[in-house]
Amino acid sequence: MRPPTRLARAGGALLLAAALSGSLGGCLSAYLGTAPEENSPTAPPSAPPGPRTTAPTGAAAVTAAVTVTIGNFLFQPANFTVRPGGTVTVVNGDTVEHTLTAQDRTFGTPPIAPGASATFTAPAQRGDYAYLCTFHHFMRGILTVA
Known part of the structure; x- marks a missing residue:
């Protein structure tokens, strides 16, 4: 039996990475919640940050x-x-x-x-x-x- 080639090892690594990504993504979305789709009509538009309120600087x-x-x-x-x-x-x-x-x-x-x-x-x-x-x-x- 021949040892696996670099290409076969790389493919296995990619398969493992894809499997971990899918399972970790599910865990993270369960913990953090799902992010709204960028083009989703229900996602609120992102507003630029407003001015900070500070204490008055006068007397x-x-x-x-x-x-x-x-x-x-x-x-x-x-x-x-x-x-x-x-x-x-x-x-x-x-x-x-x-x-x-x-x-x-x-x-x-x-x-x-x-x-x-x-x-x-x-x-x-x-x-x-x-x-x-x-x-x-x-x-x-x-x-x-x-």
Whole structure:
């Protein structure tokens, strides 16, 4: 008996791929549902993405005081806006100490124990200030003074 030729092996591989494709396709469509046909009259037309809604950028969006809560090694909110000289209160809801400190060290809190809070005054100069936790450098955010 002769060994199979390359063509016979390729045909077997194609047959196997076709069989797997059919069975996997059935499994996936059962899990994900079936996709509507492109030319189907019942398929809803795809609409271009609309504009994103964002918070107002005027004076109504800027507050004199903001509270940032720390939990699960995250600042909530991580990015926030406050008026020049506004008050920022940081509440540590985590199980370890944290800080909220400007990367350039122009503002920040001392270490805040679990369950405690600290307050600082936002810079008087308008702009974006990157900050982090000095103990956990992966914890980051941006304070915007506007």
